[in-house]
Amino acid sequence: MTNPAPAAITALADKVPSKPPRSKWTDVWHQFSKHKGALMGAAFLIFITLAVLFGSWIWTLDPQKLDIRNKDLRPIYTALWDGAAKVAWAHPLGTDNLGRDGLANLIAGGRASMAVGWAAMLLSLFIGTAVGVISGYFRRLDGPLMRLTDLFLSLPILPLLLVAVTLFRQPLRASFGPEGGMFVLIVAVIGITSWMPTARIVRGDVLALKEREFILAARSIGTTPFKIIQRHLLPNVLSPIMVSATLGLATAIITESALSFLGVGFPSDFPTWGKMLADAVPRMNDFPERVLLPGIMISLTVLGVNYLGDGLRDALDPRIRGR
Amino acid sequence: MKMKTLLLGAVASFALAPAAMAERGEDGNVNIIYWQAPSIMNAYLSGGTKDIEAASIVIEPLGRYDPTGALVPYLAEEIPTVENGGVSEDLTSITWKIKPGLKWSDGTDFTAEDVKFTGEYCMDPAGGCAQFAKFDGVTSIDVIDPLTVKVTFATPKPNPYGPFMGNQSPILQKAQFENCTGAAASTCTDENFAPIGTGPFVVTDFRPNDVISLEANEYYRDPAKPAFATVNFKGGGDANAAGRAVLETGEFDYAWNLQLAPDVIAQMAEGGKGVPVAAFGTLVERIEMNMTDPSPSLPEGERSTVAHPHPILSDFNVRKALSMAIDRELLVEVGYGQAGRATCNLVPAPELYASETNTDCIVQDIDGAKALLDEAGWTDTDGDGIRDKDGMKLSLLFQSSTNAVRQDFQALIKDWWSQIGVETELRNVDSSVFFGGDAGSPDTFQKFYADVEMYANNFDGTDPQSYLSQYRCGNEPKPSSQWQGENINRFCNEEYDALLDELAQTGELDKRGVIAKKLNDIITKDTMTIVPLVDRGRVSAHSNTLGGVQLNTWDSELWNIADWYRID
Structure with missing residues (x-):
């Protein structure tokens, strides 16, 4: 006959953690994965990025190759409801009026549009964050930098781009080639004219954070301003930065499309989604897919990016996270 | 005989009826779209067809070419030839007689001085006249009397119809352009945007590369013309939008030079609001x-x-x-x-x-x-x-x-x-x-x-x-x-x-x-x-309700805009 151990003692024993504590990023992912739209947006964005990067290795047709005998082919799916449609498995998404392959163009066009989007977004993010943090942290620079921001906010981007194209196309073309030069120009102008919202948001957050106790503590032990910014401020303003980054990507893609649509920008035989859309407009009635396909790609990419931004904002905000 | 007379009378009254009833400005507004927007209204400072054609509504030459390529007098009484003595036997001079009673749109008289001035304006080497070739070989332009002007060439000119003939060589008003010669030509913005002319319409508002508003010229030589009171001349966009605006939606009455793929035009024409003409x-x-x-x-x-x-x-x-x-x-x-x-x-x-x-x-x-x-x-x-x-x-x-x-x-x-x-x-x-x-x-x-x-x-x-x-x-x-x-x-x-x-x-x-x-x-x-x-x-297009259009490939497409009218 044995006496069972008294239950009270078990109850008093310290609980041992059953698993190691969750890191911040696990929490972020946990919150992010609850947002279905954000997940789908991220998945689509990754898919489209991989597709435009590596698609040309799988679908090896040259997007600029003219094949006049196979012009005006419809996409393969039109055969489902229209038996008489001119389709060919060699061109699953059809060809344009000069016989250029639709799928190859979509891939090549996406590469240009996405490259412009990502590059312009990174540039504007860098400028915006730098200006925002500096003007928020250093009181003396706040006034001049914010007036500069106001100045840039009042610049209309499309006319500015048109002027920049006229002025700088020639020198840039000489140093980077016709496509490279235009890429640098468009990225630079979009980047330079779209950093202001980021700068304002970041500045606001920095102004508030600067007065908090942990910054005071850091300063009292002699941390240099640069280290304070690096260790304490930047991680705390990460969430608004991420969000404006996703929105910036969408804006950049749309601006590039608008430029190509207007006929300035890249050379006429260099496909981008915007240019494909513009070229297809006159034959919209007969060949709706030529407008729809690039249009849908632009819309889905921008939508995906927006949802991703939405999810990231929720996931990165500690007050929302865990609720 | 009686029957024939009756019939002839009926035909004549039908033919004359619109003319008799016609009155300046009774047909309201006509909308014209040029997808290349005019940037100047002075044909001498632009090589662009769009500018020359827009200007042809306002400023006119002494004679024009009709759709068959024949010469038609406009500001001149008749086309000078060797037969009627207007062109000298040795082919070195041409004498233009101007229609009496012509007035500029500001009410002043049109005289041979204006013609002479126009020639000098274009031949000024510092002015960079875009139509200089029209005045190739001209040695002098002389005013014989207020309604007669004589152009003399250095060598015999078998085709003396270069100066002052056709849409590229219209007459400018001396009083207006006097201070705009030579290097100053392109700096006279007001004059170049709203020239005073003899044509059926005058500019009321000119926005470069955008819209030109014009109204009927009250001093136009034919009191019954033009049938339209105002012209809304829209520039810009592209050929596709212009074609659609006339053929499919009917927003505009006339679209110039539809340089579009043939299948695209054919499809637009199915819209039924207008017709393409070629x-x-x-x-x-x-x-x-x-x-x-x-x-x-x-x-x-x-x-x-x-x-x-x-x-x-x-x-x-x-x-x-x-x-x-x-x-x-x-x-x-x-x-x-x-x-x-x-x-x-x-x-x-x-x-x-x-x-x-x-x-x-x-x-x-x-x-x-x-x-x-x-x-x-x-x-x-x-x-x-x-x-x-x-x-x-x-x-x-x-x-x-x-x-x-x-x-x-x-x-x-x-x-x-x-x-x-x-x-x-x-x-x-x-x-x-x-x-x-x-x-x-x-x-x-x-x-x-x-x-x-x-x-x-x-x-x-x-x-x-x-x-x-x-x-x-x-x-x-x-x-x-x-x-x-x-x-x-x-x-x-x-x-x-x-x-x-x-x-x-x-x-x-x-x-x-x-x-x-x-x-x-x-x-x-x-x-x-x-x-x-x-x-x-x-290929151009006009709406079904616009009458009088005669597509002219030998001169401005708007050469007879004074004769255009509205079909109800």
Whole structure:
């Protein structure tokens, strides 16, 4: 006959953690994965990025190759409801009026549009964050930098781009080639004219954070301003930065499309989604897919990016996270 | 007999009824859309058809050409000829008699002084007059009396209808433009935007590259015309939108020069709001070769000037090979359908002047082009697929205006050229800029900061002399002429200039035909300076409710806008 151990003692024993504590990023992912739209947006964005990067290795047709005998082919799916449609498995998404392959163009066009989007977004993010943090942290620079921001906010981007194209196309073309030069120009102008919202948001957050106790503590032990910014401020303003980054990507893609649509920008035989859309407009009635396909790609990419931004904002905000 | 009289009377009353009832301005507003927006209302300061045509509503020449190419007096009483004594027996002078009682739109009298002034305005060497070729060989313009003006030429002029005839040579008012001569010409913004004219309409508001508002000219010579009280002249957009606005939605009454693929126009016409109209004239879509070096490494002011010959295109074999590689029939099929035909001629009409034996270029010959380049020493020595010679790559910058058909052409031509080992970079410039003639812009077709460029041009009237004399040595756009001038290629050929002089002294029509054909052949097949592609019929469209439109390929399309009326 044995006496069972008294239950009270078990109850008093310290609980041992059953698993190691969750890191911040696990929490972020946990919150992010609850947002279905954000997940789908991220998945689509990754898919489209991989597709435009590596698609040309799988679908090896040259997007600029003219094949006049196979012009005006419809996409393969039109055969489902229209038996008489001119389709060919060699061109699953059809060809344009000069016989250029639709799928190859979509891939090549996406590469240009996405490259412009990502590059312009990174540039504007860098400028915006730098200006925002500096003007928020250093009181003396706040006034001049914010007036500069106001100045840039009042610049209309499309006319500015048109002027920049006229002025700088020639020198840039000489140093980077016709496509490279235009890429640098468009990225630079979009980047330079779209950093202001980021700068304002970041500045606001920095102004508030600067007065908090942990910054005071850091300063009292002699941390240099640069280290304070690096260790304490930047991680705390990460969430608004991420969000404006996703929105910036969408804006950049749309601006590039608008430029190509207007006929300035890249050379006429260099496909981008915007240019494909513009070229297809006159034959919209007969060949709706030529407008729809690039249009849908632009819309889905921008939508995906927006949802991703939405999810990231929720996931990165500690007050929302865990609720 | 009685019956016949009755019937005749009935017919006459029907015919006269609209005229009798017609009253100025009774049909309200007419909407015109030109997808290339006019940037100036002075035909002497712009080479662009859009500007010249817009100006033709307001300022008029002494005589115009009708749709058959015949001469019609406008401000003149009659067209001077040798028979009626208006042209002197030795062909060195022409005397115009002006209609009495003509008034400018500000109410002042129109006199021979204005005509004389206009000639001096254009012939001022500092002014950079875009229509200088029209006044080729004029020594003096004399006022005989207020209604008579005499133009004297240095040499016998068998075709004396250059000055003051056709939409490119309208009369400006002396009182208005007196202080705008010479170098000041392009700075007179108010005058150039709203010239005082004798035409059926006057400008009330001019927004460059956008909208022109016009109203009926109360001093117009025919009290019953124009039938429209106002004109809303919208510029800009593209040919596609313009076509739709007239044919499908009916927002506009008249759309100019619908340079669209044939299937696209046919589809728009199914909209049923309007009809496309077509006519063949002298409009030739061509590739122009730059004979001078457009390299950006040259200092500004020397680029694309005769100081530096083109490093690649100076070689005749290269130009010839570029032409041989082009399949013109396919271009016609892709771009124009019924409204175009392949041509090798700069002057495709009228028959008398068209060089019908010049047809070798029609058949594409890729292999021949390759052989020709091999022979000329252009070979691919570094194996990158692009031919080179003496360290220079056969690489060209090919520019044109923004237009769906032109971009299709560019893509096709680039493809053919790449097949013969020529690398091509494409560029397209907005039409308003490309044809705008702005000396400050690097993108105009006159500045030609590219190796080859493609556009279409034509001549008004039926005589190609002034058209061919555009390519006289020295008439090229250059900094000293504010980049105005018609010798776009910077072409310079002694034989050509000598033949031009001969043409200017020949009166017999058959002989003129022979010389004109020779000139045409020199600049096309003999030197390949100009590579004609397609003889384009002009397609415009008007709404079903707009009457009186007579498409004219020999003059401005708006030549008879005073006769337009509304069909209810």
